[in-house]
Amino acid sequence: MNKIFLGLMSGTSLDAVDAVAISFDSDEQMKLLGTHSLALTAQLRADILALTQPSDNEIESLGRVDVEIAQLFAQCANQLREKLQLNATQITAIGSHGQTIRHRPYLTPPFTLQIADPNIIAELTGITVVADFRRRDVAAGGQGAPLVPAFHEALLHSDAVNRVVLNLGGMANITVLPADTTQIVYGYDTGPANVLMDAWCWRHLQQSYDKNGVWAASGNIIPSLLEQLLLHPFFAKKAPKSTGREDFHLDWLLPYIKAEYQAQDVQATLLELTAISVAQEINALAFAEGELFLCGGGAYNHALWQSLAQKLPNYRLLSTETIAIAPTWIEATAFAWLAKQTMEGLSGNLPAVTGAAGRRILGGIYQA
Numbered sequence: 001m002n003k004i005f006l007g008l009m010s011g012t013s014l015d016a017v018d019a020v021a022i023s024f025d026s027d028e029q030m031k032l033l034g035t036h037s038l039a040l041t042a043q044l045r046a047d048i049l050a051l052t053q054p055s056d057n058e059i060e061s062l063g064r065v066d067v068e069i070a071q072l073f074a075q076c077a078n079q080l081r082e083k084l085q086l087n088a089t090q091i092t093a094i095g096s097h098g099q100t101i102r103h104r105p106y107l108t109p110p111f112t113l114q115i116a117d118p119n120i121i122a123e124l125t126g127i128t129v130v131a132d133f134r135r136r137d138v139a140a141g142g143q144g145a146p147l148v149p150a151f152h153e154a155l156l157h158s159d160a161v162n163r164v165v166l167n168l169g170g171m172a173n174i175t176v177l178p179a180d181t182t183q184i185v186y187g188y189d190t191g192p193a194n195v196l197m198d199a200w201c202w203r204h205l206q207q208s209y210d211k212n213g214v215w216a217a218s219g220n221i222i223p224s225l226l227e228q229l230l231l232h233p234f235f236a237k238k239a240p241k242s243t244g245r246e247d248f249h250l251d252w253l254l255p256y257i258k259a260e261y262q263a264q265d266v267q268a269t270l271l272e273l274t275a276i277s278v279a280q281e282i283n284a285l286a287f288a289e290g291e292l293f294l295c296g297g298g299a300y301n302h303a304l305w306q307s308l309a310q311k312l313p314n315y316r317l318l319s320t321e322t323i324a325i326a327p328t329w330i331e332a333t334a335f336a337w338l339a340k341q342t343m344e345g346l347s348g349n350l351p352a353v354t355g356a357a358g359r360r361i362l363g364g365i366y367q368a
């Protein structure tokens, strides 16, 4: 009988809860059964954003938002289940990424915190929930992020061609998949993808993102600004490394913005910052050529795609659409897959990626 898992994801962009249903047949062949998405309300988004920075009375707010976002996750899962006409008993488990509100892998001691109470999700869906995937990796000395590379390997490794997977969410992360299986699979966060562009777009156009990168494409890169932004210490860090809103946010950007700058030129520069910081890492790999699979919402940004294609002449750029999973759904699918790993007693982290002392079975299980 096919085994069905749901994946629930909300990333640093705070745009939406994404849900997928996947099935595995007796040969372990994965199939995407369906997808669903629910936008975060403006209030919930604002509450989560507030929690990403230290402030007063955080525990009271944390307690409330932990429940509210879990209710949204559960609603999203239930609507997907109904859309697919499945019973809760037909689904083995939900893998819930939760919502990251603080990611501090470089503090002593390090910590990372994802909320969306899995007890609520289990109660409201009647389905077993696997959640809190990152903290076990951190406990084992890892960054707790990125966790998608093990799934990228399972999904996209090829014996014939070197591949790199680029996830363009709020932050950008790469997974390096050498065709030669004696070489190690690794990956890390390269810096911001959309987070700064989204914030700047909101500030000037009151739009949550720059659709297809049209606004950025109308501007000109400001070389002196780009140079300053590239001095952010995260870019010089050696992998394993991971980042979040703690490192890249509007208040970090604003002091660099001079009054005479045109808003669209700043947007063009932020797009270039993403493209350069990604391309530098990929060009530093030992591959003479390869395929670059783009996923995450930023894969729909034409201007970013073009800039990357120009900077990476030895790579063929592909959307994950070509393997029947649209860019939007890859990360939620990864967490459905990670739930399967956990339920089957298999590890979900790659120590070469996170820096953990070893492979670990990730997450806690909250029974239906």
Ligand SMILES: Nc1ncnc2c1ncn2[C@@H]1O[C@H](COP(=O)(O)OP(=O)(O)O)[C@@H](O)[C@H]1O
Binding pocket: 010, 011, 012, 013, 014, 015, 016, 168, 169, 170, 171, 194, 198, 208, 209, 210, 211, 212, 213, 295, 296, 297, 298, 300, 301, 302, 328, 331
């Ligand atoms: N058509 C588009 N053009 C440009 N950017 C887009 C488009 N669609 C989505 N995005 C970007 O993708 C982001 C959401 O990507 P997502 O993969 O959900 O990130 P996260 O995991 O951080 O939530 C949006 O905030 C936006 O910046």
Ligand SMILES: [Mg+2]
Binding pocket: 010, 011, 012, 013, 014, 015, 016, 018
């Ligand atoms: Mg998202």
